[in-house]
Amino acid sequence: MKAVDRQVTFTVVLFVVLLFIPxxxxxxxxxxxxxxxxxxxxxxxxxxxxxYAGQHSLGHGLFLGIGAYVSTYLFVSAGITPWLxxxxxxxxxxxxxxxxxxxxxxYGIKGAYFALVTIALAEAAVYVATNIQAIGxxxxxxxxxxxxxxxxxxxGSRTGYYYVALVAAFLGVLLTLWIARxxxxxxxxxxxxxxxxxxxxxxxxxxxxxxxxxxSAFMTAIGGTLYAQYFTYMNPRSVFGExxxxxxxxxxxxxxxxxxxxxxxxxxxxxxxxxxxxxELSGSFAGANLLxxxxxxxxxxxxxxxxxxxxxxxxxxxKKNSPGEIGHEPVGSK
Amino acid sequence: xxxLEVNSLTxxxxxxxxxxxxxxxxxxxxxxxxxxxxxxxxxxxFNMISGFILPSSGTVRFKGETLNxxxxxxxxxxxxxxxxxxxxxxxxITALENVMIGAFVHYHNTTDARRKAGEMLKRxxxxxxxxxxxxxxxxxxxxxLEIAKALATEPQILLLDEVAAGLNAxxxxxxxxxxxDLNKDGITFLLVEHVMKVVMSLSHxxxxxxxxxxxxxxxxxxxxxxxxxxxxxxxxEVLVA
Numbered sequence: 001m002k003a004v005d006r007q008v009t010f011t012v013v014l015f016v017v018l019l020f021i022p023x024x025x026x027x028x029x030x031x032x033x034x035x036x037x038x039x040x041x042x043x044x045x046x047x048x049x050x051x052y053a054g055q056h057s058l059g060h061g062l063f064l065g066i067g068a069y070v071s072t073y074l075f076v077s078a079g080i081t082p083w084l085x086x087x088x089x090x091x092x093x094x095x096x097x098x099x100x101x102x103x104x105x106x107y108g109i110k111g112a113y114f115a116l117v118t119i120a121l122a123e124a125a126v127y128v129a130t131n132i133q134a135i136g137x138x139x140x141x142x143x144x145x146x147x148x149x150x151x152x153x154x155x156g157s158r159t160g161y162y163y164v165a166l167v168a169a170f171l172g173v174l175l176t177l178w179i180a181r182x183x184x185x186x187x188x189x190x191x192x193x194x195x196x197x198x199x200x201x202x203x204x205x206x207x208x209x210x211x212x213x214x215x216s217a218f219m220t221a222i223g224g225t226l227y228a229q230y231f232t233y234m235n236p237r238s239v240f241g242e243x244x245x246x247x248x249x250x251x252x253x254x255x256x257x258x259x260x261x262x263x264x265x266x267x268x269x270x271x272x273x274x275x276x277x278x279x280e281l282s283g284s285f286a287g288a289n290l291l292x293x294x295x296x297x298x299x300x301x302x303x304x305x306x307x308x309x310x311x312x313x314x315x316x317x318x319k320k321n322s323p324g325e326i327g328h329e330p331v332g333s334k
Numbered sequence: 335x336x337x338l339e340v341n342s343l344t345x346x347x348x349x350x351x352x353x354x355x356x357x358x359x360x361x362x363x364x365x366x367x368x369x370x371x372x373x374x375x376x377x378x379x380f381n382m383i384s385g386f387i388l389p390s391s392g393t394v395r396f397k398g399e400t401l402n403x404x405x406x407x408x409x410x411x412x413x414x415x416x417x418x419x420x421x422x423x424x425x426x427i428t429a430l431e432n433v434m435i436g437a438f439v440h441y442h443n444t445t446d447a448r449r450k451a452g453e454m455l456k457r458x459x460x461x462x463x464x465x466x467x468x469x470x471x472x473x474x475x476x477x478x479l480e481i482a483k484a485l486a487t488e489p490q491i492l493l494l495d496e497v498a499a500g501l502n503a504x505x506x507x508x509x510x511x512x513x514x515d516l517n518k519d520g521i522t523f524l525l526v527e528h529v530m531k532v533v534m535s536l537s538h539x540x541x542x543x544x545x546x547x548x549x550x551x552x553x554x555x556x557x558x559x560x561x562x563x564x565x566x567x568x569x570x571e572v573l574v575a
Contacts, residue, residue: 198424199407202407
């Protein structure tokens, strides 16, 4: 218990420190800060399902897109503030996630097959959105600028968005901290580690997985609204597509999946690298930034297959709270 | 009334009959052995009782309620726990956390579950292994861990699937003592076993399966002298007492 309190304290202190960054940092740094928090939050959401419950979704863009499109559509067509639309999108994404989970888990789809189903559904969403003219079809949707106004989540400077994303990431980490120490969290881990054994010990594995995917989808959609408000433009490919889906899970994998801080650490490492290499290199050597980014990913995967935190965890030789290996296949008892 | 009643249980896998018309009862406080040659249907019977597979026909009643159609986790919460023939640990968490998963059935709060899990580890003689990752434990301790996990769910009856398999003579002895102790504490057992010594020395009554059917039932002495059993299961030789 003490360890948890220390972690909560650390989280709160870090949050407070980060609140002061905008008072002296440039807009460029604040921009990077926003992206770090947004992706930390999204990867944290993915981590609940992928890291703790061990169900690797490669299609979280589906939920991101639902969040982005729903809040923006409500804002554009009915003037509903994204602060409200955000929750509508989250509920729709949560229900969608639950339904996908129900179909998959009901029929025992897991592992690579679950990943394939999620890719397929996110890809299908690209085409569905492309064919709905009410939400802009292939042209996408734009968030109209209505002036600096907190109540419609629009800010004149990047600092406002920075704070919103910071709060989201902060709450996401706190939630994960709670999950990691709760019965729910242990149930998710037991499902990941060995589903048959979990069932035999009284774990309702179906319910645990459904709760994980619902919560994960719900949170991802909230991230989708933040994404839409910040970038003010989306099209089907940019949110539902494989790009965001893969990015979200990269942060979690690089940081260390199934750990509380892994996704945030992953975002903290990768986002600045991506931004800086793009800023420095995209002018002179087009594509070189992507090459370097890819190289870093390969190196991390080679030398730290459990992610950055996974390595630290095993150096500290194994205390609690570090159940973090992916790809362990349960020994079936069929 | 018996604690566990198995009535005319039958399971077909396609055209193959794995278990046919099997009936037996387990009374409270007993240790009942279920034996038979490879493929006799012992594990299939276990899987039907614990809810992992649905019987083609027949019923399982536990504490007077029918278990048919219940999910494994419901069966467990109802007081019937099982272990697996091949140990099924949660490898990437500690021994204590492994046992906590079982304890959470009745203790929803992490502190209580941890305390209960600690007691159970102690009960099976593994207190000092609490912080070891399950993947680092040797087989004997994994077997003990399986029992501790199942005990943490506070079962009235415990189904052990070949708990002695893979252990050496000394280790078998240790596990036997543990089962006897637990039985004294009031836990009823249904054992599937291959190691004859285990069933013979431990069971109050034995049910013998062959090709999915019950061919004999009775005390170890009676069963071990039943010509049908000798023929089907033990060959023609006399059983060592």
